[in-house]
Amino acid sequence: MINFNGNITPSDTFFLNHTNRGLRYGDALFEAIRVVNGKIFFWEDHYLRLMASMRILRMEIPMDFTMEFLEEQILKTIAANTSNTGLARVRLIVFRNDGGFYLPEKKSISYIIETTVLETPFFVLEEKEYEVELFKDYYINADMLSNLKTNNKILNVIGSVYAQENGYHNCLLLNNAKQVVEALNGNLFMIKGNMVKTPSLKDGCLNGIIRKKLIEIVKKLDDYTFEEASISPFELQKADELFVTNAIMGIQPITKYRKKEYTNTVAKDLMGKLNVAARLG
Structure with a gap:
Protein backbone atom coordinates (compact mmCIF):
# COMPACT_ATOMS: atom_id res chain seq x y z
CA MET A 1 0.00 0.00 0.00
CA LEU A 118 14.03 -2.74 7.35
CA GLU A 119 16.01 -5.60 8.86
CA THR A 120 17.40 -3.91 12.00
CA PRO A 121 16.02 -1.32 14.43
CA PHE A 122 19.21 0.72 14.59
CA PHE A 123 22.20 1.41 12.38
CA VAL A 124 24.53 -1.58 12.16
CA LEU A 125 28.09 -1.24 10.92
CA GLU A 126 28.74 -3.98 8.37
CA GLU A 127 32.33 -5.22 8.50
CA LYS A 128 32.48 -6.65 5.01
CA GLU A 129 34.64 -6.16 1.96
CA TYR A 130 33.67 -2.85 0.38
CA GLU A 131 35.83 -1.70 -2.51
CA VAL A 132 35.33 1.58 -4.37
CA GLU A 133 36.74 3.32 -7.43
CA LEU A 134 36.41 6.77 -8.95
CA PHE A 135 33.69 7.24 -11.55
CA LYS A 136 35.17 9.66 -14.06
CA ASP A 137 32.85 9.43 -17.06
CA TYR A 138 30.64 12.32 -15.89
CA TYR A 139 30.85 14.96 -13.18
CA ILE A 140 28.73 16.66 -10.52
CA ASN A 141 28.17 20.40 -10.84
CA ALA A 142 29.50 22.34 -7.86
CA ASP A 143 26.32 24.33 -7.19
CA MET A 144 23.30 24.48 -4.90
CA LEU A 145 21.09 22.24 -7.06
CA SER A 146 23.55 19.39 -6.48
CA ASN A 147 22.97 19.77 -2.73
CA LEU A 148 19.27 18.90 -3.16
CA LYS A 149 17.81 15.39 -3.08
CA THR A 150 16.01 15.63 -6.41
CA ASN A 151 14.78 12.84 -8.68
CA ASN A 152 17.50 13.78 -11.19
CA LYS A 153 19.84 10.88 -10.33
CA ILE A 154 20.93 9.68 -13.78
CA LEU A 155 24.61 10.14 -12.87
CA ASN A 156 24.10 7.86 -9.87
CA VAL A 157 22.31 5.31 -12.06
CA ILE A 158 25.08 5.18 -14.67
CA GLY A 159 27.73 5.08 -11.97
CA SER A 160 25.96 2.15 -10.28
CA VAL A 161 25.94 0.22 -13.56
CA TYR A 162 29.65 0.98 -14.00
CA ALA A 163 30.40 -0.26 -10.47
CA GLN A 164 28.51 -3.50 -11.05
CA GLU A 165 30.14 -4.13 -14.42
CA ASN A 166 33.60 -3.67 -12.92
CA GLY A 167 33.15 -5.53 -9.66
CA TYR A 168 33.11 -2.55 -7.27
CA HIS A 169 30.73 -2.12 -4.36
CA ASN A 170 30.44 1.62 -4.91
CA CYS A 171 32.00 4.53 -6.79
CA LEU A 172 33.13 7.98 -5.72
CA LEU A 173 31.91 10.92 -7.78
CA LEU A 174 33.94 13.96 -8.84
CA ASN A 175 32.94 17.53 -9.60
CA ASN A 176 34.12 19.58 -12.57
CA ALA A 177 37.22 20.63 -10.61
CA LYS A 178 38.14 16.93 -10.24
CA GLN A 179 37.56 17.02 -6.48
CA VAL A 180 35.96 14.01 -4.76
CA VAL A 181 32.40 14.95 -3.83
CA GLU A 182 30.49 11.92 -2.55
CA ALA A 183 29.66 8.26 -3.18
CA LEU A 184 26.88 7.01 -5.43
CA ASN A 185 24.53 6.51 -2.48
CA GLY A 186 25.68 8.94 0.18
CA ASN A 187 28.19 11.39 1.59
CA LEU A 188 31.89 10.67 1.99
CA PHE A 189 34.00 11.08 5.15
CA MET A 190 37.78 10.71 5.33
CA ILE A 191 39.82 10.04 8.47
CA LYS A 192 43.52 10.90 8.80
CA GLY A 193 44.83 10.54 12.35
CA ASN A 194 42.27 12.34 14.52
CA MET A 195 41.09 14.56 11.64
CA VAL A 196 37.57 13.92 10.31
CA LYS A 197 37.09 15.53 6.92
CA THR A 198 34.17 15.73 4.48
CA PRO A 199 33.67 17.72 1.26
CA SER A 200 32.04 21.12 1.49
CA LEU A 201 28.54 21.75 0.17
CA LYS A 202 30.22 24.25 -2.17
CA ASP A 203 31.86 21.28 -3.91
CA GLY A 204 28.40 20.01 -4.89
CA CYS A 205 27.80 17.19 -2.42
CA LEU A 206 24.35 16.22 -1.19
CA ASN A 207 23.23 18.05 1.94
CA GLY A 208 22.80 14.71 3.69
CA ILE A 209 21.00 14.22 7.00
CA ILE A 210 23.58 11.81 8.45
CA ARG A 211 26.36 14.07 7.17
CA LYS A 212 24.78 16.90 9.16
CA LYS A 213 24.35 14.78 12.31
CA LEU A 214 27.93 13.44 12.21
CA ILE A 215 29.34 16.95 11.79
CA GLU A 216 27.37 18.00 14.89
CA ILE A 217 28.64 14.97 16.81
CA VAL A 218 32.30 15.32 15.82
CA LYS A 219 32.43 19.03 16.62
CA LYS A 220 31.45 18.25 20.22
CA LEU A 221 34.16 15.61 20.73
CA ASP A 222 37.62 16.38 22.09
CA ASP A 223 39.07 13.25 20.47
CA TYR A 224 38.67 14.58 16.93
CA THR A 225 39.17 17.69 14.87
CA PHE A 226 36.86 18.43 11.97
CA GLU A 227 37.41 19.94 8.54
CA GLU A 228 34.87 20.66 5.83
CA ALA A 229 36.95 21.14 2.68
CA SER A 230 37.68 19.79 -0.78
CA ILE A 231 39.17 16.29 -1.03
CA SER A 232 41.48 15.46 -3.92
CA PRO A 233 41.76 11.90 -5.30
CA PHE A 234 45.40 11.95 -4.18
CA GLU A 235 44.32 12.35 -0.53
CA LEU A 236 42.24 9.16 -0.60
CA GLN A 237 45.32 6.94 -0.66
CA LYS A 238 46.84 8.77 2.33
CA ALA A 239 43.76 8.36 4.52
CA ASP A 240 43.41 5.92 7.41
CA GLU A 241 39.68 5.44 6.91
CA LEU A 242 36.98 6.26 4.38
CA PHE A 243 33.29 5.74 4.90
CA VAL A 244 29.95 6.50 3.24
CA THR A 245 26.88 7.80 5.08
CA ASN A 246 23.16 7.93 4.37
CA ALA A 247 19.91 7.97 6.33
CA ILE A 248 19.14 4.28 5.88
CA MET A 249 22.44 2.46 6.50
CA GLY A 250 24.05 5.09 8.72
CA ILE A 251 27.77 4.46 8.12
CA GLN A 252 29.36 2.05 5.64
CA PRO A 253 33.16 1.70 5.96
CA ILE A 254 35.18 1.46 2.75
CA THR A 255 37.78 -1.32 2.97
CA LYS A 256 39.71 -0.75 -0.26
CA TYR A 257 40.41 1.88 -2.91
CA ARG A 258 42.89 0.77 -5.54
CA LYS A 259 45.88 -0.65 -3.62
CA LYS A 260 45.04 1.09 -0.34
CA GLU A 261 43.21 -0.79 2.42
CA TYR A 262 41.48 0.99 5.31
CA THR A 263 40.60 0.41 8.95
CA ASN A 264 37.22 1.24 10.53
CA THR A 265 38.03 2.25 14.13
CA VAL A 266 36.61 5.77 13.91
CA ALA A 267 33.60 4.56 11.91
CA LYS A 268 32.74 2.13 14.73
CA ASP A 269 33.08 4.86 17.34
CA LEU A 270 30.91 7.31 15.42
CA MET A 271 28.29 4.67 14.60
CA GLY A 272 27.69 4.14 18.31
CA LYS A 273 27.30 7.87 18.87
CA LEU A 274 25.00 8.15 15.83
CA ASN A 275 22.70 5.48 17.27
CA VAL A 276 22.55 7.39 20.54
CA ALA A 277 21.63 10.57 18.66
CA ALA A 278 18.94 8.68 16.72
CA ARG A 279 17.35 7.41 19.94
CA LEU A 280 17.41 10.83 21.57
CA GLY A 281 16.60 12.93 18.52
Whole structure:
Protein backbone atom coordinates (compact mmCIF):
# COMPACT_ATOMS: atom_id res chain seq x y z
CA MET A 1 0.00 0.00 0.00
CA ILE A 2 1.13 3.54 -0.74
CA ASN A 3 -0.08 6.96 0.28
CA PHE A 4 -1.01 9.31 -2.59
CA ASN A 5 -2.04 12.75 -1.38
CA GLY A 6 -3.37 11.32 1.89
CA ASN A 7 -5.26 8.40 0.33
CA ILE A 8 -4.04 4.86 1.05
CA THR A 9 -3.93 3.09 -2.30
CA PRO A 10 -2.82 -0.40 -3.45
CA SER A 11 0.75 -0.15 -4.75
CA ASP A 12 -0.23 -1.66 -8.13
CA THR A 13 -2.82 1.07 -8.80
CA PHE A 14 -2.22 3.17 -11.91
CA PHE A 15 -2.61 6.68 -10.54
CA LEU A 16 0.11 8.52 -12.51
CA ASN A 17 0.36 9.00 -16.26
CA HIS A 18 2.72 10.26 -18.97
CA THR A 19 2.10 13.90 -18.02
CA ASN A 20 3.74 13.52 -14.59
CA ARG A 21 6.42 16.20 -14.24
CA GLY A 22 8.62 14.00 -12.11
CA LEU A 23 8.75 11.54 -15.02
CA ARG A 24 9.01 14.19 -17.74
CA TYR A 25 11.52 16.59 -16.23
CA GLY A 26 12.68 15.21 -12.90
CA ASP A 27 10.62 17.99 -11.32
CA ALA A 28 10.53 16.22 -7.96
CA LEU A 29 12.26 15.81 -4.60
CA PHE A 30 12.43 12.87 -2.23
CA GLU A 31 13.42 11.95 1.31
CA ALA A 32 14.59 8.48 2.34
CA ILE A 33 13.66 8.06 6.00
CA ARG A 34 14.22 5.43 8.67
CA VAL A 35 11.28 4.68 11.02
CA VAL A 36 11.48 2.35 14.02
CA ASN A 37 8.38 1.47 16.05
CA GLY A 38 6.70 4.77 15.28
CA LYS A 39 9.81 6.93 15.77
CA ILE A 40 10.99 8.75 12.67
CA PHE A 41 14.76 9.11 12.87
CA PHE A 42 15.89 12.74 12.58
CA TRP A 43 12.44 13.75 11.38
CA GLU A 44 12.87 17.49 12.00
CA ASP A 45 16.04 17.51 9.88
CA HIS A 46 14.32 15.65 7.05
CA TYR A 47 11.32 17.96 7.18
CA LEU A 48 13.33 21.18 7.21
CA ARG A 49 15.50 19.96 4.33
CA LEU A 50 12.40 19.13 2.30
CA MET A 51 10.82 22.52 2.95
CA ALA A 52 14.03 24.38 2.06
CA SER A 53 14.42 22.33 -1.13
CA MET A 54 10.81 22.99 -2.18
CA ARG A 55 11.41 26.72 -1.75
CA ILE A 56 14.59 26.58 -3.82
CA LEU A 57 12.68 24.78 -6.62
CA ARG A 58 9.84 27.33 -6.28
CA MET A 59 7.26 24.70 -5.45
CA GLU A 60 4.09 25.80 -3.69
CA ILE A 61 4.05 24.43 -0.13
CA PRO A 62 0.46 23.53 0.93
CA MET A 63 -0.81 25.17 4.11
CA ASP A 64 -1.35 21.76 5.74
CA PHE A 65 2.17 20.53 4.93
CA THR A 66 3.26 20.80 8.54
CA MET A 67 5.75 18.53 10.27
CA GLU A 68 2.89 17.01 12.29
CA PHE A 69 0.74 16.38 9.20
CA LEU A 70 3.46 14.62 7.25
CA GLU A 71 4.47 12.57 10.29
CA GLU A 72 0.87 11.42 10.60
CA GLN A 73 0.77 10.49 6.90
CA ILE A 74 4.03 8.54 7.16
CA LEU A 75 2.85 6.55 10.17
CA LYS A 76 -0.54 5.95 8.55
CA THR A 77 1.17 4.50 5.48
CA ILE A 78 3.36 2.20 7.57
CA ALA A 79 0.31 0.95 9.50
CA ALA A 80 -1.55 0.22 6.25
CA ASN A 81 1.09 -2.27 5.11
CA THR A 82 0.40 -5.73 6.49
CA SER A 83 4.07 -6.67 6.19
CA ASN A 84 4.88 -3.96 8.73
CA THR A 85 7.24 -5.13 11.48
CA GLY A 86 7.67 -1.73 13.06
CA LEU A 87 10.88 -1.24 11.07
CA ALA A 88 10.32 0.76 7.89
CA ARG A 89 12.26 2.47 5.18
CA VAL A 90 10.09 5.33 3.92
CA ARG A 91 10.40 7.18 0.64
CA LEU A 92 8.50 10.48 0.59
CA ILE A 93 8.29 11.95 -2.91
CA VAL A 94 7.05 15.45 -3.70
CA PHE A 95 6.49 16.47 -7.32
CA ARG A 96 5.01 19.45 -9.10
CA ASN A 97 1.57 18.80 -10.55
CA ASP A 98 0.95 18.15 -14.26
CA GLY A 99 0.88 20.90 -16.83
CA GLY A 100 3.22 22.90 -19.02
CA PHE A 101 6.50 22.09 -20.66
CA TYR A 102 9.70 23.32 -18.98
CA LEU A 103 7.64 26.21 -17.63
CA PRO A 104 5.03 24.73 -15.24
CA GLU A 105 1.43 25.81 -15.60
CA LYS A 106 1.16 25.77 -11.80
CA LYS A 107 3.38 25.44 -8.76
CA SER A 108 1.11 23.17 -6.69
CA ILE A 109 2.43 19.75 -5.67
CA SER A 110 1.40 16.19 -4.94
CA TYR A 111 3.14 13.63 -2.78
CA ILE A 112 3.61 9.88 -2.54
CA ILE A 113 4.70 7.91 0.51
CA GLU A 114 5.89 4.32 0.09
CA THR A 115 7.45 1.92 2.59
CA THR A 116 9.60 -1.21 2.65
CA VAL A 117 10.68 -3.32 5.61
CA LEU A 118 14.03 -2.74 7.35
CA GLU A 119 16.01 -5.60 8.86
CA THR A 120 17.40 -3.91 12.00
CA PRO A 121 16.02 -1.32 14.43
CA PHE A 122 19.21 0.72 14.59
CA PHE A 123 22.20 1.41 12.38
CA VAL A 124 24.53 -1.58 12.16
CA LEU A 125 28.09 -1.24 10.92
CA GLU A 126 28.74 -3.98 8.37
CA GLU A 127 32.33 -5.22 8.50
CA LYS A 128 32.48 -6.65 5.01
CA GLU A 129 34.64 -6.16 1.96
CA TYR A 130 33.67 -2.85 0.38
CA GLU A 131 35.83 -1.70 -2.51
CA VAL A 132 35.33 1.58 -4.37
CA GLU A 133 36.74 3.32 -7.43
CA LEU A 134 36.41 6.77 -8.95
CA PHE A 135 33.69 7.24 -11.55
CA LYS A 136 35.17 9.66 -14.06
CA ASP A 137 32.85 9.43 -17.06
CA TYR A 138 30.64 12.32 -15.89
CA TYR A 139 30.85 14.96 -13.18
CA ILE A 140 28.73 16.66 -10.52
CA ASN A 141 28.17 20.40 -10.84
CA ALA A 142 29.50 22.34 -7.86
CA ASP A 143 26.32 24.33 -7.19
CA MET A 144 23.30 24.48 -4.90
CA LEU A 145 21.09 22.24 -7.06
CA SER A 146 23.55 19.39 -6.48
CA ASN A 147 22.97 19.77 -2.73
CA LEU A 148 19.27 18.90 -3.16
CA LYS A 149 17.81 15.39 -3.08
CA THR A 150 16.01 15.63 -6.41
CA ASN A 151 14.78 12.84 -8.68
CA ASN A 152 17.50 13.78 -11.19
CA LYS A 153 19.84 10.88 -10.33
CA ILE A 154 20.93 9.68 -13.78
CA LEU A 155 24.61 10.14 -12.87
CA ASN A 156 24.10 7.86 -9.87
CA VAL A 157 22.31 5.31 -12.06
CA ILE A 158 25.08 5.18 -14.67
CA GLY A 159 27.73 5.08 -11.97
CA SER A 160 25.96 2.15 -10.28
CA VAL A 161 25.94 0.22 -13.56
CA TYR A 162 29.65 0.98 -14.00
CA ALA A 163 30.40 -0.26 -10.47
CA GLN A 164 28.51 -3.50 -11.05
CA GLU A 165 30.14 -4.13 -14.42
CA ASN A 166 33.60 -3.67 -12.92
CA GLY A 167 33.15 -5.53 -9.66
CA TYR A 168 33.11 -2.55 -7.27
CA HIS A 169 30.73 -2.12 -4.36
CA ASN A 170 30.44 1.62 -4.91
CA CYS A 171 32.00 4.53 -6.79
CA LEU A 172 33.13 7.98 -5.72
CA LEU A 173 31.91 10.92 -7.78
CA LEU A 174 33.94 13.96 -8.84
CA ASN A 175 32.94 17.53 -9.60
CA ASN A 176 34.12 19.58 -12.57
CA ALA A 177 37.22 20.63 -10.61
CA LYS A 178 38.14 16.93 -10.24
CA GLN A 179 37.56 17.02 -6.48
CA VAL A 180 35.96 14.01 -4.76
CA VAL A 181 32.40 14.95 -3.83
CA GLU A 182 30.49 11.92 -2.55
CA ALA A 183 29.66 8.26 -3.18
CA LEU A 184 26.88 7.01 -5.43
CA ASN A 185 24.53 6.51 -2.48
CA GLY A 186 25.68 8.94 0.18
CA ASN A 187 28.19 11.39 1.59
CA LEU A 188 31.89 10.67 1.99
CA PHE A 189 34.00 11.08 5.15
CA MET A 190 37.78 10.71 5.33
CA ILE A 191 39.82 10.04 8.47
CA LYS A 192 43.52 10.90 8.80
CA GLY A 193 44.83 10.54 12.35
CA ASN A 194 42.27 12.34 14.52
CA MET A 195 41.09 14.56 11.64
CA VAL A 196 37.57 13.92 10.31
CA LYS A 197 37.09 15.53 6.92
CA THR A 198 34.17 15.73 4.48
CA PRO A 199 33.67 17.72 1.26
CA SER A 200 32.04 21.12 1.49
CA LEU A 201 28.54 21.75 0.17
CA LYS A 202 30.22 24.25 -2.17
CA ASP A 203 31.86 21.28 -3.91
CA GLY A 204 28.40 20.01 -4.89
CA CYS A 205 27.80 17.19 -2.42
CA LEU A 206 24.35 16.22 -1.19
CA ASN A 207 23.23 18.05 1.94
CA GLY A 208 22.80 14.71 3.69
CA ILE A 209 21.00 14.22 7.00
CA ILE A 210 23.58 11.81 8.45
CA ARG A 211 26.36 14.07 7.17
CA LYS A 212 24.78 16.90 9.16
CA LYS A 213 24.35 14.78 12.31
CA LEU A 214 27.93 13.44 12.21
CA ILE A 215 29.34 16.95 11.79
CA GLU A 216 27.37 18.00 14.89
CA ILE A 217 28.64 14.97 16.81
CA VAL A 218 32.30 15.32 15.82
CA LYS A 219 32.43 19.03 16.62
CA LYS A 220 31.45 18.25 20.22
CA LEU A 221 34.16 15.61 20.73
CA ASP A 222 37.62 16.38 22.09
CA ASP A 223 39.07 13.25 20.47
CA TYR A 224 38.67 14.58 16.93
CA THR A 225 39.17 17.69 14.87
CA PHE A 226 36.86 18.43 11.97
CA GLU A 227 37.41 19.94 8.54
CA GLU A 228 34.87 20.66 5.83
CA ALA A 229 36.95 21.14 2.68
CA SER A 230 37.68 19.79 -0.78
CA ILE A 231 39.17 16.29 -1.03
CA SER A 232 41.48 15.46 -3.92
CA PRO A 233 41.76 11.90 -5.30
CA PHE A 234 45.40 11.95 -4.18
CA GLU A 235 44.32 12.35 -0.53
CA LEU A 236 42.24 9.16 -0.60
CA GLN A 237 45.32 6.94 -0.66
CA LYS A 238 46.84 8.77 2.33
CA ALA A 239 43.76 8.36 4.52
CA ASP A 240 43.41 5.92 7.41
CA GLU A 241 39.68 5.44 6.91
CA LEU A 242 36.98 6.26 4.38
CA PHE A 243 33.29 5.74 4.90
CA VAL A 244 29.95 6.50 3.24
CA THR A 245 26.88 7.80 5.08
CA ASN A 246 23.16 7.93 4.37
CA ALA A 247 19.91 7.97 6.33
CA ILE A 248 19.14 4.28 5.88
CA MET A 249 22.44 2.46 6.50
CA GLY A 250 24.05 5.09 8.72
CA ILE A 251 27.77 4.46 8.12
CA GLN A 252 29.36 2.05 5.64
CA PRO A 253 33.16 1.70 5.96
CA ILE A 254 35.18 1.46 2.75
CA THR A 255 37.78 -1.32 2.97
CA LYS A 256 39.71 -0.75 -0.26
CA TYR A 257 40.41 1.88 -2.91
CA ARG A 258 42.89 0.77 -5.54
CA LYS A 259 45.88 -0.65 -3.62
CA LYS A 260 45.04 1.09 -0.34
CA GLU A 261 43.21 -0.79 2.42
CA TYR A 262 41.48 0.99 5.31
CA THR A 263 40.60 0.41 8.95
CA ASN A 264 37.22 1.24 10.53
CA THR A 265 38.03 2.25 14.13
CA VAL A 266 36.61 5.77 13.91
CA ALA A 267 33.60 4.56 11.91
CA LYS A 268 32.74 2.13 14.73
CA ASP A 269 33.08 4.86 17.34
CA LEU A 270 30.91 7.31 15.42
CA MET A 271 28.29 4.67 14.60
CA GLY A 272 27.69 4.14 18.31
CA LYS A 273 27.30 7.87 18.87
CA LEU A 274 25.00 8.15 15.83
CA ASN A 275 22.70 5.48 17.27
CA VAL A 276 22.55 7.39 20.54
CA ALA A 277 21.63 10.57 18.66
CA ALA A 278 18.94 8.68 16.72
CA ARG A 279 17.35 7.41 19.94
CA LEU A 280 17.41 10.83 21.57
CA GLY A 281 16.60 12.93 18.52
